[in-house]
Amino acid sequence: MNKAQWRLSLVDPPGVGNGKPRHGYEPLASVWHGEEDAELLEKLIRFYPRKRPRLILDATVNGGRFWRGSQRRVVGLDIERRHEPTIAGDNSAMPFRQNVFDVIVYDPPHIPNQGRDKSKDFNVRFGLGGRSPKECDYSFAHTYPSFLAEAWRVLKPEGLLLCKIADYVHNHRYQWAHIDLIQAARAIGFCPCDCIVKVRKGPIVDPKWKHAHHSRRQHCYWLVFRKSDRCE
Numbered sequence: 001m002n003k004a005q006w007r008l009s010l011v012d013p014p015g016v017g018n019g020k021p022r023h024g025y026e027p028l029a030s031v032w033h034g035e036e037d038a039e040l041l042e043k044l045i046r047f048y049p050r051k052r053p054r055l056i057l058d059a060t061v062n063g064g065r066f067w068r069g070s071q072r073r074v075v076g077l078d079i080e081r082r083h084e085p086t087i088a089g090d091n092s093a094m095p096f097r098q099n100v101f102d103v104i105v106y107d108p109p110h111i112p113n114q115g116r117d118k119s120k121d122f123n124v125r126f127g128l129g130g131r132s133p134k135e136c137d138y139s140f141a142h143t144y145p146s147f148l149a150e151a152w153r154v155l156k157p158e159g160l161l162l163c164k165i166a167d168y169v170h171n172h173r174y175q176w177a178h179i180d181l182i183q184a185a186r187a188i189g190f191c192p193c194d195c196i197v198k199v200r201k202g203p204i205v206d207p208k209w210k211h212a213h214h215s216r217r218q219h220c221y222w223l224v225f226r227k228s229d230r231c232e
Contacts, residue, residue, distance in 0.1 A: 032198045032222075037164065038066050040198060040222065045072070045103060048160055048194070048224055053102035059091040059151065060107045075101075092146035096154045104151050107164040109140050141180035148188045155227045161190060164198075166220035178221045185225050193231035194224040 028047045032040050045053060054073065058066060061076030062083055077094065078085035089095045091106075151161055165178045182192050198220050 028196070030194075030196060032196055035201070037198070038068055038070065040196065041066050041105065041162065042070065044162055044196070044222060044224065048162075048226075049102065050158060051102075053160075055101050056103045056105065057096075057101040057154070058105045059094070059147065060105075061085050062107075066105065066107070092143070092150060094150045094154055098153045099156050100154050101159060102156055103160045103162065104155055105162050105164075106147065106151070108143065108147075141177065141184070144181055144184040145188070148185050148190065152188050152190065152227060157227055159227045161185070161225040161227070163223045163225070164220060165223060166217060168217060178223060181223065185223075189227070190225040191228050191231055192223065193226050196222040196224075198222060 028043060034040055045056070056072055056074045058064070058074055058076050061074075061078045062080075064076055064083075064085075067074050067076075075087065076083075076085040077087050077089055077091055079088065079090050081088045087095060148161075155161065163181060165181050167177050168175050178195075185192060200218050200220060
């Protein structure tokens with residue numbers, strides 16, 4: 001980094017903050033140990049946009065936990081009306097015109113229903129309407145392309161797509177959800193720009209498990225995509 005670049009790194013990018021020098025250079029770390037997604041998401045929204053986002057879409061808003069205490073202008077979309085989203089609708093067929101949003105946030109289901117366990121019905125909880133089928137390898141990856149196509153349509157040029165995603169073990173196989181999402185996003189036209197590893201303190205542990213064949217998942221990812229052919 002030369003002197004000119006270093007000086008620029010001390011000043012907020014156009015439209016972010018007040019344009020005054022910061023007290024020291026504080027890059028965003030690639031590993032996040034904080035407990036709250038809301039805190040990390042706020043950092044992502046401050047760090048990556050080229051200008052201050054005016055309108056944000058949470059395409060899987062659910063109970064809105066990402067935005068507790070936030071003053072940002074957020075449109076919450078959810079297929080389940082009981083969550084009282086801003087707009088009830090399907091994120092694979094969004095009721096918005098094209099090029100509307102500066103940032104889209106996406107937090108899809110991370111784990112299909114586990115065998116006969118009905119205590120955590122992810123299909124009902126996330127409004128999927130059905131089990132992840134055997135034909136789709138018990139993965140939700142088949143839902144990514146339709147969402148991503150709509151995200152591309154309603155996102156402004158150079159806009160950001162921020163996705164929380166977790167790999168998991170299901171049907172005795174490691175499911176590479178974050179790779180499936182990256183490949184699907186690239187196919188639509190998104191440019192993958194960054195990856196933040198979020199450490200989780202409480203991985204799922206089932207007392208019925210007797211033998212471990214995979215390491216326990218103690219992390220998830222926040223992936224950063226841009227509707228552009230470049231990241232910077």
